Amino acid sequence: MGQPKAWLEWHGSTLLYRAAAILARTVDGPVVVVAAPGQELPPLPSNVSVVEDPVEGLGPMQGLAVGLAAVADRAETAFVCSTDMPFLHPAFVRRVLRALPEGTDVALPVARGFRQPLAAGYRTALAGLVRDLLAEGDLRPGMLFKHCEVAQLDDERLLADAELSRRDPELESVVNVNSPDDYAVARDRPEPEIVVECFGALARNGSHRPHTVRAATLGAAASAVGLTLSRHVVAALNGDQVTRDERLPLVAGDTVAFLSADAGG
């Protein structure tokens, strides 16, 4: 790839920033990035923390153990993903996490013909079991699944979710980039379609009415309607989070409301 995947440019930030920010805007709990020993990471969203994997070379199971342990005191379940999934959609994350009811340890998508252990939901209490398996030399996720209750989610089950079916009908959430060509193809795709509304003094010529733009980040969406996020201009994403983070990744189906931060009266 020429450089670590985490650092690959993605619409003004990086693949890692995008993956972390997508999770941060989707889940209520903590988001952590597991870094290899000594690994230098690109900038991350302010609400994302980093934990260092003390052991190198043991593969994704080791990262899984470290990550689950890092959030176990604050969350019962966690969505785990790799850094190179540029089309991960919040609807996919929500669908997977909903498949982790009481008694299920892993929600494992089997999407686009493959098991997706790095786009799956796990009970954080599994951290100890994963560590034990690693100590016994079992480095493959498949060994973990033999020891716990796994709910497999095939394409049909995944797409039974109306939101996911509407937003990501091809399940491109699980597409990753493993070669320069993969990356080039992914990067050349058009930005997602976003619905934009402008309110108050930010609305010009009826622009408070919803209209569609293509934008991969909040900053790009603002530019598309002639705005710059600032102390006086903020955005509400899908009617809840209010933010000025220009790098916040957007996905198909998002609605962005631009409003004046000077809300008094």
Add this chain to the structure above:
Amino acid sequence: MAPGGFFGRALLVDVTGREAVCAPYELDERVLRSYLGGVGLGTWLLHRLAPAGVDPLAPEAPLAFVFSSLVGTPLTTSAKFAVVAKSPLTGLLTDALASSQFAIAGKLTGHDALVIRGRADELSVLLIDGDGVRLEPAPELAGLTAAEAETAARARFGRNWRTAAIGPAGERLVRYATISHDGRHAGRGGLGATMGAKNIKAVLVRAATKVAVADQPGVLAAARDLRRRSFGPATAKYRELGTLANLLAFNAVSTLPTRNFTAATFEGAPRLAAEELHELRGVARNSCASCSIGCEHIYSRKGGGSQRMEYENVFALGPLCGVSDPDEVFAASARCDELGIDTISAGGTIAWAMECVERGLLDEPWLRFGDGAALLRALDAIGTRSPGLGDLLAQGSRRAAAVVGHGSIDFAPQVKGLELPGYEPRSLQTMALGLAVNARGADHNRSGAYEADLSGELDRLAGGSAHVAAAVETEDRAAVMDSMILCKFLRGVFDEPFTEWAALLALVTGWPVDAAELRETARRIVLAKRAFNLREGATAADDTLPARMLETPLELGSGRRAALDADRLRSMIAGYYAARGLDEEGRVVTAHPDLLLDV
């Protein structure tokens, strides 16, 4: 000699009987510097002049019109005054700010404050100018709107008088009656009832003197600079659409209280939105006296006439009551102005009553959410205090809920008796804290904590320690702006507010005041308000929100739920008490020996 911008004295006026008796009341420079004027000085005066435990509607309860050093200067938005009293609605301190020529003329009677006590034998007007005070019987003004009374009084006494008057609701002691002047209102807390209880229909003031500032060239230069900045992006919203611009934006972020806070989005919001109305209606703009922003937007009404519309009156008489027809909301707003009642408390109390009807707790089947005619009928019942429903609702939602019972207090939209403004606490959790702890009750002007929620810097759905710090900061800023006095709509033009405000104050007064001193002043004013309330019987139990807010999560438009449970609110309140140096019961016990300046 008084510092620049001040006279160094208040005027105490007793209207008992048929003649007004007045006496000067010296204001030591230390008091002026410690409380600044406006709300701060008014609070100090109430501590001194209101007997402990006084009935807010009793003759001895003081009603204070308080000015500041900035009034009469060319600084934009400074033509403001505070009306301060013990609230008939909350039983605690209330203060309402308003902007008009009354501020300038009132101050230039030669006083930093006018304090009225007593009760006239008959409905009267009180005149104050350089020659002293006069009480004139005015039975012919009975039942007139405030605007009509103003016109009649100036016709009788001369056009060079400036007037603050009450409408029929004030005369009838509706507990959220307003005091009006130049079409503006000192709106919250029932100050109009306090004036009505004194049998004063109108206070007329006439300028008689001048007041010097410490650095006239400096003040002029600062005024030019502030005026220039007042045309920038921080005030664009107010200039271009007015406060009604909030409505559609708040609807988009699920913080538009709807049908008595049972929802936070309103399907009829687009019909009431400033953006739509500007396209469909004729709109005129107007400014308060000495203001360069010009936030007032006056819309034409179908069938003729026009009405000034603000976010708060549209929210309270529209979505909160489920009414989406703009002309019905315009009519209701106009009716509130004519009666002289606070639109927020009126809308909140009626919305509560509508929910009571839905639940079978009130036998008034005509009073339904969404029915604009019913809204007008209810307003008339309140304004005339018609027996039964009118009398009940004239007391405000808290007292009415005490009468109706059956748990209706849980959904009465009030804090400390004051009805909630149009900011949904569950989806604005810094604001939730601000609403809960504020001395005036559920109030958006003494705690602009919503700013933090909408800044993009905090998670507005997960209140915590950062939200506490933000609420304290916005409350401090409000305390200074409300005491200096400057319009809050200017706040966005200041990059370093306390530093810049200190510089303005230094130019006017000559005091070598700095940002640190102003921060301490803010803290003193906030604590002095709380100390007054504690003296009047308030406890930590009053620092809360209606049970509905703490027990019923809110469905957001996005599908997420906004929940603010009692534990989270209590935790934030505990943090607030700690930040303010209060004890665990919210009492003022810290080392502030000169909190009330025993001078």
